[in-house]
Amino acid sequence: MSRISRIEIDDRNLPPPTPEIEQERRVAMYDLIEGNSFDLPKRADRDVPAGPYQLELAIRDKRLVFDLSTDGGDKAAEFHLSLSPFRQVVKDYWQVCESYFDAVKNMPPSQIETIDMARRGIHDEGARILADRLEDKAEIDHPTARRLFTLICVLHFGA
Numbered sequence: 001m002s003r004i005s006r007i008e009i010d011d012r013n014l015p016p017p018t019p020e021i022e023q024e025r026r027v028a029m030y031d032l033i034e035g036n037s038f039d040l041p042k043r044a045d046r047d048v049p050a051g052p053y054q055l056e057l058a059i060r061d062k063r064l065v066f067d068l069s070t071d072g073g074d075k076a077a078e079f080h081l082s083l084s085p086f087r088q089v090v091k092d093y094w095q096v097c098e099s100y101f102d103a104v105k106n107m108p109p110s111q112i113e114t115i116d117m118a119r120r121g122i123h124d125e126g127a128r129i130l131a132d133r134l135e136d137k138a139e140i141d142h143p144t145a146r147r148l149f150t151l152i153c154v155l156h157f158g159a
Contacts, residue, residue, distance in 0.1 A: 002039040002051025004144075005071055007032060009155065010058035020101075021154055028150035037141040040068070040077055049076045057148075059083070059155050066138070079137045083156065089126045090156045096122055123149065 007029055011017070017025065038055075040048045049070045056067040064083055068076040096119045103112045127145035130152065134140060140148070 002053065003036050004032060004038045004055050005052035006054040007151075008054075008056045009151065010056055010060075010065075011155065014059070014155070017154065024150060025154045028147050028154065032144065032147040032151070036144040036147065037139075038144055039139045041136065041139055049074055051076075057151055057155065064152060064155070077137070079134075081133050085129050085133060086126065086152060086156060089122060089129060090153050093119070093122045093126060093153055126153070 009025065009029070038053060039051060040053070042048055052071050053068045053076055054071060056065075058065045058067070060080075062083055063080040064086070065078065065080050067078045070076050096115065100112070100115045100119050103115050107115075123146055124142075126149040127142060130149050131140060131142070131145045134145075
């Protein structure tokens with residue numbers, strides 16, 4: 001399986017991120033580059049260039065855009081996904097993240113752990129939705145889907 005070797009976030013049409021959002025983005029991008037599994041499925045109707053791939057992730061016209069090229073700069077693929085399936089899970093994810101950040105400051109470890117379990121569950125749900133939406137477009141593993149979902153949340157927050 002191939003991988004993503006570089007990622008860029010196109011956020012030029014979005015409001016500037018808060019420091020917390022910027023930190024989430026940096027961590028997710030670092031983690032994604034350090035370990036991911038991403039490949040484009042072979043197709044009978046056209047050649048699919050081999051990876052590794054460079055990914056530009058953006059929101060354009062209320063759609064999530066994956067723009068992929070090879071490390072040599074050749075266009076590999078571009079696909080657009082509706083944001084609708086992500087709206088509720090992104091909203092839920094940010095709400096539980098806010099609760100988690102507040103809990104870390106004021107609550108005992110047992111309550112923090114409970115909120116963190118909920119946060120991870122919602123994150124897993126978002127990763128599952130992403131993997132389903134990418135079916136037949138890209139082959140990814142669960143950890144890669146989780147990291148990409150974090151980046152979608154960061155982008156969606158400003159959209």
